[in-house]
Amino acid sequence: MITPSTWEIVSLLLDVAHITFIILLASAVLGLLLGAVLTMINVKNIPVLKQITVVISSFTRSVPIIIQLFIVYYALPPLLGNFGINVTSMSATVAAILALTLYHGGYLTEVLRAAYKAVEKGQHEAADSLGYTPTKKFFRIILPQTVPVALPGWGNALIHLIHDTSLVFALGVADIMGRAELIAASSFGMNQVQVFLIVAAIYIAVTFLSDGMVRLFEKKTQKFKLDSGLKAKRVA
Amino acid sequence: MLNMEILVDNFFGILTVVPQTVALAITIFILSILIGTGMALVQEYNVPVLKQVVMLFKLFLRGTPLIVFIFIMYYSLPSIIGYFTELMNLDYNASNISPVVILIVAVSLTVSSFQAETIRGSFLSVSYGQIEAARSLGYTPFQAFKRIVTPQALVEALPEFGSAFLVVMKAISLGFMITVVDIFAEARLIAASNSYYVEAFVVAALMYWGVAALVVKLTGKYESYLVSRT
Amino acid sequence: MLAIQNLKVSFGDKEVLKGVDLQVNKGDVVTFIGPSGTGKTTILKCVNYLVEPDEGHMQLADISVDFKKIHKKEILQLRRNTAMVFQQFNLFKNKTVVENVMDAQIAVQKKSKKEAYERSIDLLEKVGLLEKKDEYPSRLSGGQQQRVSIARALAVEPDVVLFDEPTSSLDPELVAEVLKVIERVAQTGVTILLVTHEMDFARKVSNKIVFMEKGHIVEQGSPEEIFEQSQNERTRQFLKHYYPEAIELMAVHS
């Protein structure tokens, strides 16, 4: 029987790495956008919409990803079909991206909301008192202070997302984990530990990059120290 | 169309494993906090060698998908333990080690690497003045840590802990691969026996959602209780 | 130039202002005194709508508003014609000292960066903090932060500057440096509304003192009228606790 060598396994896995990356990148970006929108609705206290964000966030945070993947891939198309929207041709990859976007967005809502709330009321009042429009206030004052607070949580959310991409295989997406399963199965699972250790190494490399990126952002955005002016009294 | 009868049946069927799932989650959750605190302390106090070990450990744990880590543990934990028992001349067949133990070890370790970050951040958020104040009143370092710093750090960490608990709840479902039965596993067992997959997943999703709602509510209550006391 | 009629504010079911009327002329320095929690700060925050009044009318320069049906545009107008100095300074933490002073000029007044910078440098020099211009607020002492905050307020050339207990969060030794700056501002002829517990200072810089209690204006008048000749029992009671010197002065007068 032919069992592939370590290097053959590595190259077989790296062949499909781009699929994992596309899913990861797309759901990370879209999830961030979704999280931002949900947070906005949440902190602005828009009635009804706010309740919806709470439901989305609590559902996506608490239900196993695999069920969420099934809902999007299997339940959504017939559901939308009832409203005359035809998405039956949605591919498994698109469904995976959609499900992970919802999951990541829901998770980030908690992170972003907490970070937004961490900006003191005084900062809002100061900008308001000077006549900033809400948009100007948000982009010039509030957002730059929210980002550094949100970064560690965002970093964790990204790692969770990276881990969870390894489950999209269930829908038949040929990602890294999917191919790993196939390679292991082809030799009746005799080399499963070896294959999984290689998978682990690839994922560790990806999370290492992700953590590095977050740390870089932290350095860039946190040139000012976020302690209160009152605390500074002691410093001076 | 969803089969109502099956839904109700499934509800009570799956309900039976909720207590053990939650108990398992609580065990893992507490362990992960303990290990995470240990890691955070090692990093904060710059313990030589140990600090490097912890960093390497964290890199590995944060990076490895849990599904992979559980397998690695399943295959390697018995021989690791076997090595030690042999070393200590204990009469224990390590290959008899229960899958529940393997799951607890694997998930606790993985989650602890996230907890360490949370805990470190929350301790850093307690201002130095608080420690100074405690010292000035003659508290021993341990007393200051226990009575002053920890309660304040806890307030800071609580929302993250809530999230971590939900992560643990979901993570346990991967234990099915090594025969540990939780909410999701029971749903799949029932589905596999009666082929009503959609019904089983609906019920399972609601169970998770319900537990999560409860957890969020409880942490919220506890948080406001802690806040009201500080 | 600033006229307020029948201003009413409540927080939940607690009435904070129970119908306040106030008249301020251009160049006035009006100081609000009175026990804590009587609505002094609230009046200031109504002027720039940081607190939403239940009802009342206000005329500020050429802006006239009915608080019951105030428009978003009117709120912005009010805020653009006023500036506030806060008890907690509230400097923008993500901006350096000079950026704090510049930012509203750019974001609100649409000035060029260069113009804003030059004006900011000028103002920082006046408050004596030019050498700190590139520091972040967290590196400054409270007194320094408050002086920057005053420069920031003046930078937008407001019709009225609102000082909300500007020295209450400061260590005693830092109060003087801030008061000195406020005094200089007062001398430039800009209209000022001030809430403070520094009675000596109020007496020295104000041309009008407003004594408030429980959401009402009890008495208003020149510093002499309030601090030296007040016949009002409640005013005298308050001063007895917070400014015993006034009682001595009154004794002299009567």
Added chain:
Amino acid sequence: MKKLTLSVFALGTVLTLAACGDDSASEVQADGDVRTIEVTVPPTSKNLSWQTADGKILGYEPDVLRAIDEKLEDYAFNIQAVADSAQETGLKTGKYELNVGGFYPTPEREEQYLVPGEPTGRSLIKMYVKEGSGIETLEDLVGKKITPFTAGGGTLQVVLDWQEANPEHELKLEESSGDIPYAQRLKEIDDGKYDAFIGPANLGQNEIIEELGLKVVQPDPIYVGETIMLIYKSEENEQLMEEVEQALKELREEGTLSEISEEYYGEDVFQYELTKKE
């Protein structure tokens, strides 16, 4: 609590509507044209059905499907490999129209899906035990440790049925999702962690035992059953079911199924007599 009730209701509605959307999957059909059928097979059950790293889907059942496809002029099978729980979830909601995967017939399956009367193949359930252990039948397993069963799989059902018929021999049964590969299972027999592994014989056991040089033997099958295919329940699929049934019948009679069996299992599974239902 109110929020929770509301959420339950919302989710229930979503999924009910989803499960009701009958017609969406079949819209693909156009009269007179070849209708494409979405068919799923398991991806990691080597010899029964598996997908190679470069995407080829191989195995007994995929080949049977291809043979059927060749016989049916009005249909074209689009075969894809997805995990087991996804297979049945997708079939229930109409995403897929036909599943194979070594399924055993059960009343619940026949209630929910269209099941052709003709089986796709035979499933042999064998016991794998350590050389020289003397275990030959299920009765010998009393007091022994049996490897956990694939949850809800046919194997478990077979053993449960046997247990019901033979309550005097009480066995200790455990379940798992079955993701533990057979190689590991067989090694566990070899090193004594378990005394017996019971499972369908079509998943490469012989190759593993040979490759790893395990001291594991297999007595005669403890059960021989039929495997079926599941078809999404809709009116137009009844025609499909009949044609598939006919095709399977022909394939069995022509000996094609036996040939495919020889190719993947090294023996003709149709030579074994079906275990009688008790």
